[in-house]
Amino acid sequence: MNLRHARTFVTVAELGTVSKAAHRLRTAQPALSRQIIDFEQELGLRLFDRVGRRLLLTGEGEQLLAGCRVLLNCASAVTEQAQQLRQGDTGVLKVAGSPQHIESVLSQFLHRYAERYPNVEVRIAEGTGSEILKLLESGEIHLGQNLLHSVKLDKRHFGSLPLGSVEVLAACRPSLTLSDRDTIEVARLSGVPLLLMDSGFGFRRAFDAASRMAGLIPTIKFESRNPHTLLALAEAGHGVAIVPSQLQCRRYSLRIVGLTYRGRPLREPLTVSWDKRRSLPRFATDYCAMLAGYMCEIFPITRPTAPKPTISRRAPKQARRKPPAVSAR
């Protein structure tokens, strides 16, 4: 089976004679004549009845003609698609990120990106930092987002772009007074029942590292892959949730303080990473740049609440967060 066979078959059937088909296809007549014969032999049936100097479609040929037409249409569709892709700004972009990243960043950002690149299909995978690293290494995704530096990746093979930093926050029910300021030392969490992200997450690893440094042996009440589970549990008074400032907390009634180690806030850089050995099209590199800009606009998403919480807490922050969201529309 050959596209050329199909093409000459269809043209000959349409024009009625081999000669005319040869003229249209800018080739000599014997070539087409032989192609028809070869095609018939390959299919094992007569496509034309040779009556006089005309070629008349047989009943079988009539049926195959339709099939060959759609085949040719398919082929030209593919080449046309290739041409589209060559123009650029078209393709599939597979990205992965943590649940909180997808929720608080991507959910808005994708709209902005789709404005600039309407013909790029962004496919999203959700996972922990280590899972994202695996996907990146296996080549199943093009970009891995929200990777923290604590997740090691080979500098030789992977490029990355900083996306700003997340701070480590502790969230608990307002009635619980963790600290009289809007920060708290890691070490003071000793004995406090903690609600932590699953250990696969880079954020969790960063917290664990800080704990070791501070000599804290954490009391782990619960671990989850879903940060909102931690917030809900914290709101219900089951302990203190350790969450990244990237997480949306405004739906919950929580007191939020920043974690510090030796007086300095705990923060972890975020990055977007890719395999340097792969060639990223413009719409992919642009994705990274646009993402960095967008996150710079909206970060930090959640900040510590005032030390003495009032009812209308975080009112100024809501005002600060609105404009970028609108501009992203």
Place this chain on the structure above:
Amino acid sequence: MNLRHARTFVTVAELGTVSKAAHRLRTAQPALSRQIIDFEQELGLRLFDRVGRRLLLTGEGEQLLAGCRVLLNCASAVTEQAQQLRQGDTGVLKVAGSPQHIESVLSQFLHRYAERYPNVEVRIAEGTGSEILKLLESGEIHLGQNLLHSVKLDKRHFGSLPLGSVEVLAACRPSLTLSDRDTIEVARLSGVPLLLMDSGFGFRRAFDAASRMAGLIPTIKFESRNPHTLLALAEAGHGVAIVPSQLQCRRYSLRIVGLTYRGRPLREPLTVSWDKRRSLPRFATDYCAMLAGYMCEIFPITRPTAPKPTISRRAPKQARRKPPAVSAR
């Protein structure tokens, strides 16, 4: 664009490496390697990122992969269809016949034929005898039915099979007494206003020939391509309709007599004809044979009514026509 390119592209993309693809496609690895490169050059874009010893689909490749898959499915559908056709009993059969033939014969016969050849698509064209001849000569149809011998066709090129004969009938309103018997001589139609088939019909030509022989100069009241128009006009008393016995007349209140010339009934043989230079598949030759058998069963469809018509005319004939119709179901 080449089906081979598409095939190796899809296989390599599915199996992840060129080597495995080569093994599956039972060929050497360098061949596929070059095919991929050639395909990429032809399309003008990278399909794979060569990272390490793996080939990872680019975003563009991902999109083209889907297109190539449907292309290959199309191709295999065509070859599969060809195999079906090779088995036989599948195809398109284009036939043509007169309106009365289609109405009274084909309408029932096609059911019987479809029982035997359910996968043959019969396409019907309607026309006069001379139009059918043209279609046959131009190759637009495979079989021309209901051709009368008065329509000349070249014995060298066209084969034919007799289908029985039609008689020439005269139909008028019952109150009009054309004849006291169930036949009437052609010559006696002199001066009678006649309702005739269009002169393109072989049946009309047969009548004209008989008229000339009998020295009759017909008084033509009306000509039509639609025989039922003639019957309706005759029933309304506008004249005598000259119609073939093949025509269904039972819906009309008409007196019907057979035309004779020198005491012998006028009759014209019917045939089904084809271009001998074309190869007819079995389902086509069988169509002819089955048609001949069927028409033998049901002919003549309309016979002269009793000379003194009663109310329950043609009751026995209705009974005679039912059984074949049932057996054809």
Place this chain on the structure above:
DNA sequence: GGCCGTTTATAGCATTTGGGCATAACAAAG
């Protein structure tokens, strides 16, 4: 770091495919 197994890409050679030219075979029209 060095070796080994694996994989891709390249080179050289052989085979096949396919087109072009000339021409035969054939049909239709004058």
Place this chain on the structure above:
DNA sequence: CTTTGTTATGCCCAAATGCTATAAACGGCC
């Protein structure tokens, strides 16, 4: 019968394709 137009065939050459051998790159392992 000749002329014209069309299909099919033989011959030649070029392009495509495949195979073997081999180089180059990579990853894993010691």
